[in-house]
Amino acid sequence: MTAALEARYRRALRWYPRRWRADNEDAILGVLLDGATERDRPRAAEVLDLAANGLRARLEPLDRMLPSTVRDRASDLALGLGFGVAFVLLLMQEWAPWATSVEPWIPAPAGVGPFAGWGGLLYSVWVTAFLLIVSGFSRTGRWLLVASIPFSILLVSFASTTEWQRPPALALAAMGSLALITALGRPLARRTSWLPLALAALVTLASVIFSFVSNVEVTTRVTAVEAWRGLIFGNGAGEWYLWALITLAAIAAIARRWSWFGAAALLSVPWLGICLVQLIDSGHSLLLVGVILLVFAVFVAMCAWHARGYRLVIQRVH
Amino acid sequence: MASNDMREPTFLVLSALAGGRKHGYAIISEADVASGGRVKLKAGTLYTALDRLTREGLVAPAGDEVVDGRLRRYYELTDPGAEALATEARRQQSNSAHALAQLASRAIRPAVA
Numbered sequence: 180m181t182a183a184l185e186a187r188y189r190r191a192l193r194w195y196p197r198r199w200r201a202d203n204e205d206a207i208l209g210v211l212l213d214g215a216t217e218r219d220r221p222r223a224a225e226v227l228d229l230a231a232n233g234l235r236a237r238l239e240p241l242d243r244m245l246p247s248t249v250r251d252r253a254s255d256l257a258l259g260l261g262f263g264v265a266f267v268l269l270l271m272q273e274w275a276p277w278a279t280s281v282e283p284w285i286p287a288p289a290g291v292g293p294f295a296g297w298g299g300l301l302y303s304v305w306v307t308a309f310l311l312i313v314s315g316f317s318r319t320g321r322w323l324l325v326a327s328i329p330f331s332i333l334l335v336s337f338a339s340t341t342e343w344q345r346p347p348a349l350a351l352a353a354m355g356s357l358a359l360i361t362a363l364g365r366p367l368a369r370r371t372s373w374l375p376l377a378l379a380a381l382v383t384l385a386s387v388i389f390s391f392v393s394n395v396e397v398t399t400r401v402t403a404v405e406a407w408r409g410l411i412f413g414n415g416a417g418e419w420y421l422w423a424l425i426t427l428a429a430i431a432a433i434a435r436r437w438s439w440f441g442a443a444a445l446l447s448v449p450w451l452g453i454c455l456v457q458l459i460d461s462g463h464s465l466l467l468v469g470v471i472l473l474v475f476a477v478f479v480a481m482c483a484w485h486a487r488g489y490r491l492v493i494q495r496v497h
Numbered sequence: 498m499a500s501n502d503m504r505e506p507t508f509l510v511l512s513a514l515a516g517g518r519k520h521g522y523a524i525i526s527e528a529d530v531a532s533g534g535r536v537k538l539k540a541g542t543l544y545t546a547l548d549r550l551t552r553e554g555l556v557a558p559a560g561d562e563v564v565d566g567r568l569r570r571y572y573e574l575t576d577p578g579a580e581a582l583a584t585e586a587r588r589q590q591s592n593s594a595h596a597l598a599q600l601a602s603r604a605i606r607p608a609v610a
Binding site: 203205206207208209210211212213214224225228229231232233235236 | 520521522525539540541542543544545548561567568569570
């Protein structure tokens with residue numbers, strides 16, 4: 180009986196990385212067998228616990244690369260940013276009853292329930308997740324955001340072959356990246372988290388609203404594609420987010436606030452990717468894109484080395 | 498580690514080791530008794546916590562023994578671990594004392610007609 184139980188526990192322990200098992204497998208097996216009296220099978224709860232902690236051990240290198248303080252700060256900023264974009268677009272672009280066309284002869288799109296398109300559902304998920312997280316239901320909110328990622332992938336996959344109205348693929352990639360960054364950390368985990376979250380949300384709300392009202396009449400129905408291309412990516416707020424994040428990263432590096440530097444650098448990666456794709460789309464050379472990427476990579480690497488105590492010293496030999 | 502970040506399972510693991518070096522199953526049993534049966538640590542969770550506490554220097558491995566053909570790995574509390582546990586225990590004691598004082602003042606407050 181014990182041999183069969185031991186074999187089952189050893190199978191459950193395969194969730195752990197090989198190196199961890201080499202160091203600890205016999206010791207944890209001893210604990211498991213000590214706790215298993217008159218049983219020939221592990222309990223389901225034990226197997227789940229081993230699977231969850233084994234996966235966690237496998238993800239530890241990621242944890243070392245992105246410490247929890249960096250992920251938590253990036254999570255606060257990503258939540259504020261994503262909510263700001265989602266809230267404005269939900270009300271000003273996707274909420275069908277408010278978006279009446281100034282040219283009544285143009286037929287309105289079929290829509291999805293009370294929304295002008297599927298983007299309305301995605302933005303509703305974001306707004307709901309935000310409300311859940313600020314109300315203290317952080318885990319549920321984060322899972323909701325994780326669930327929005329496959330939903331966005333489905334939208335990109337299916338909408339190209341159907342008549343579905345949806346935000347452009349780049350916009351879905353941006354919202355997906357923000358959802359992932361929010362879920363990687365613990366938003367509002369610290370007492371000081373409220374200020375960056377509120378600032379990120381308010382600045383985003385203000386910039387998207389400003390971009391919206393200065394580009395189109397508020398009551399004009401714009402499609403999801405127009406809203407993102409014209410208002411956020413194009414001449415709108417998108418580039419400003421990237422510049423704001425790079426500025427925040429630079430200030431943080433000068434002030435040696437490495438968790439803020441890491442958070443701003445992490446958050447700027449998806450926006451940088453989007454800006455580069457736009458540069459390629461608008462006919463700029465790949466060389467320029469490569470140079471921008473290289474400068475960014477060198478900047479991040481130099482700051483990371485600096486944070487680890489390395490210094491580049493220019494010394495006169497003679 | 499800031500003391501207000503210490504979660505109950507961590508507190509119970511450190512408390513269990515405060516009485517001397519213990520192996521994994523003994524820590525689980527001690528935490529179960531100390532929490533009145535509320536906290537039943539599972540082996541995976543315990544080892545994740547022990548790995549983290551070892552990295553933070555709050556506990557340290559204290560030898561292996563083979564008993565009835567099973568490996569038992571012992572852990573002990575380090576000096577920084579004892580300090581962190583004492584700080585957290587004092588914080589909880591102070592919070593409890595404040596809560597009890599508040600409750601006592603509530604009990605003697607005259608009822609509003």
